[in-house]
Amino acid sequence: MNEQAKQINVQDILDALLKKWHWVTIPLLIFLFIGAWLYVVLPRQYEATTLILVQPQEIPSTYVAATVSSGIEERLRTLSQEVMSRSNLENIIMEMDLSREERAQGVSMDILVASMRKAIEVNTIGGGRGQTSSFTIKYRGQDPWKVAEVTNRLASFFIESHLKLRAKQASETTLFLEKQLNELKVLLQQQEDKVKDYRNQYMGELPEQLTSNISTISGLQLRLESVQASLTEALNARLMLQSQLSQLESDQPGATLTQRAQRLMTLKSQLEEAKARYTPEHPSIRMLEEQIKELESRKEEQSGMDPQAAEIRAQLAAANIEIETLKSDANRLKERIEYYQQRVENTPKREQELAALTRDYTITQQNYQRLLDRFYEAQRAESMEKRQQGEQFRIVDYAQPPEVPVSPNKFKIGLIFLVLGLGSGAGLIFLTEFMDTSIKGIKQLESWSDGIPCITAVPLALTQVDKQRQKFNLFFSIGVNVFIIIVGIIIVGYSRINHVILDLPVPLPF
Numbered sequence: 001m002n003e004q005a006k007q008i009n010v011q012d013i014l015d016a017l018l019k020k021w022h023w024v025t026i027p028l029l030i031f032l033f034i035g036a037w038l039y040v041v042l043p044r045q046y047e048a049t050t051l052i053l054v055q056p057q058e059i060p061s062t063y064v065a066a067t068v069s070s071g072i073e074e075r076l077r078t079l080s081q082e083v084m085s086r087s088n089l090e091n092i093i094m095e096m097d098l099s100r101e102e103r104a105q106g107v108s109m110d111i112l113v114a115s116m117r118k119a120i121e122v123n124t125i126g127g128g129r130g131q132t133s134s135f136t137i138k139y140r141g142q143d144p145w146k147v148a149e150v151t152n153r154l155a156s157f158f159i160e161s162h163l164k165l166r167a168k169q170a171s172e173t174t175l176f177l178e179k180q181l182n183e184l185k186v187l188l189q190q191q192e193d194k195v196k197d198y199r200n201q202y203m204g205e206l207p208e209q210l211t212s213n214i215s216t217i218s219g220l221q222l223r224l225e226s227v228q229a230s231l232t233e234a235l236n237a238r239l240m241l242q243s244q245l246s247q248l249e250s251d252q253p254g255a256t257l258t259q260r261a262q263r264l265m266t267l268k269s270q271l272e273e274a275k276a277r278y279t280p281e282h283p284s285i286r287m288l289e290e291q292i293k294e295l296e297s298r299k300e301e302q303s304g305m306d307p308q309a310a311e312i313r314a315q316l317a318a319a320n321i322e323i324e325t326l327k328s329d330a331n332r333l334k335e336r337i338e339y340y341q342q343r344v345e346n347t348p349k350r351e352q353e354l355a356a357l358t359r360d361y362t363i364t365q366q367n368y369q370r371l372l373d374r375f376y377e378a379q380r381a382e383s384m385e386k387r388q389q390g391e392q393f394r395i396v397d398y399a400q401p402p403e404v405p406v407s408p409n410k411f412k413i414g415l416i417f418l419v420l421g422l423g424s425g426a427g428l429i430f431l432t433e434f435m436d437t438s439i440k441g442i443k444q445l446e447s448w449s450d451g452i453p454c455i456t457a458v459p460l461a462l463t464q465v466d467k468q469r470q471k472f473n474l475f476f477s478i479g480v481n482v483f484i485i486i487v488g489i490i491i492v493g494y495s496r497i498n499h500v501i502l503d504l505p506v507p508l509p510f
Contacts, residue, residue: 023432024425025481031424033488035417038408040495041502045407046144048151048399052158053134055392073124076135079165080122083157089113092153096146120154134396144401151399159393170382177375184368191361198357205343207351217340224333231326238319245312267292268320275327 054072082088090113093099099112121138137154141147199206204213242265271288494500 023428024422026477026484027424027428028418028421029481029484029488031417031421032414033484033492035413036488036492037495038502039410039413040492041500042408043142043501044405045140045142046147046402047138047140047406048144048148048402049136049138049397050151050155050395050399051134051136051397052155053394053396055394075162075165076122076124079158079161082161083154084117084120086110086113088157089116092116092150096150096153098141098146098150137399139399140406144403148399148401152395155395155399159395162393167382170378174375174378174382177371177378181368181371181375184364184371188361188364188368191357191364195354195357195361198354202346202350205346205350206354207347210344210347213340213343213347217337217344220333220337220340224330224337227326227330227333231323231330234319234323234326238316238323241312241316241319245316264292 090109093103093109093112093116098116099107102112103109119140122135123138124135125133137151137158139147139151139154141150203209246265267288271285271292275285
């Protein structure tokens with residue numbers, strides 16, 4: 001017979017369960033009573049829940065856009081950190097007299113705050129388009145009334161913190177835009193002053209004045225032509241008057257008068273040439289004017305009695321005055337023409353310089369206008385948040401004192417320890433059967449003998465001692481089960497009557 005690994009089938013296990021049933025009942029009863037005892041002694045944990053609705057702002061966003069751009073999930077994370085901060089939870093513990101026994105035993109406040117933080121749970125509920133429409137706040141504790149009260153208190157903190165957060169963000173946005181607006185306003189004023197100073201400095205040479213300057217030059221040139229024509233006529237008239245005066249003086253006796261007249265004409269011609277080259281204050285012009293004045297006074301003394309000559313001299317003096325006036329007008333017009341021509345020549349340069357200044361000013365002005373519009377929008381949004389017309393959290397269902405504890409769960413405890421009891425008993429039977437090398441039947445014998453058929457089998461014949469041993473084992477197993485039941489009932493009953501509570505440092509999964 002070859003050595004082979006022992007094979008155990010389902011029928012063998014069932015037969016073993018029937019024969020060794022006490023190997024299953026004993027661990028099963030032990031685990032069941034352990035589970036019942038844990039259910040009795042474990043502290044009851046109650047859970048209260050409140051539902052908070054995320055209510056959109058009352059005013060449509062097309063009219064007033066909110067300055068709070070962060071998503072509701074991000075804000076909930078921020079609010080959760082703020083609400084579940086150490087200072088806030090410590091205030092709740094002290095004001096609502098939570099964990100009284102632990103505090104009396106000297107447990108550190110950090111441990112109590114950490115334990116309370118673990119008992120708080122915030123879950124979001126999605127709406128349409130993947131957006132959060134509401135969220136729940138859950139809190140666990142041993143006192144159902146305080147659990148509900150703490151949950152509502154946390155919900156109130158969430159609502160108050162949310163309003164403060166939105167108002168603070170709206171106010172900070174307004175202050176930031178106001179600061180940026182003031183800085184940009186100063187820059188805009190500086191650039192505006194530069195453009196204004198430049199325009200004042202180069203007034204008349206600006207691009208928009210080019211047409212006016214060209215038109216002015218055209219008008220001045222026409223006037224110059226008219227003055228020059230008048231000057232030519234005046235010069236011709238003076239020559240005629242001088243010729244008439246010379247002719248009149250030549251007809252009168254005395255050659256001295258004719259010589260003085262010729263001398264006078266020569267001096268006047270020299271004076272005209274000198275005025276064209278020098279200024280009126282030049283010594284040569286002053287000397288010629290004195291000589292002319294002296295000769296004219298002598299002529300008037302000698303020919304003062306001739307009325308015709310006196311009239312011609314008066315006409316000649318008027319002609320000289322007119323000529324001087326026309327020459328002065330012509331010179332003035334020429335200077336004006338040169339002045340405006342210089343303006344026209346400088347216009348392209350001024351246009352480039354002014355374009356650079358105006359471009360910076362225009363860009364700054366556009367930025368200022370856009371920032372001003374945003375500032376007004378931020379002011380409206382801040383006013384909306386202060387009036388609590390923006391997005392708000394509204395409590396839909398207030399937390400009520402729970403009637404049924406959520407922990408420990410008797411169904412989970414029963415299932416877990418039932419599986420443990422049955423599993424441990426079945427495991428013991430399977431292990432003993434696997435280690436037992438005795439032959440349990442004809443099929444097992446044939447499988448061990450490489451298929452040699454078994455001709456006959458002798459049934460097991462029990463002796464009187466074997467029968468007594470079987471009875472003893474049966475009664476002993478029944479007694480052990482009864483003992484376990486009695487002891488279990490006593491322990492569970494005692495724990496229930498005396499309200500024994502077992503605080504474990506590690507939370508159990510039920």
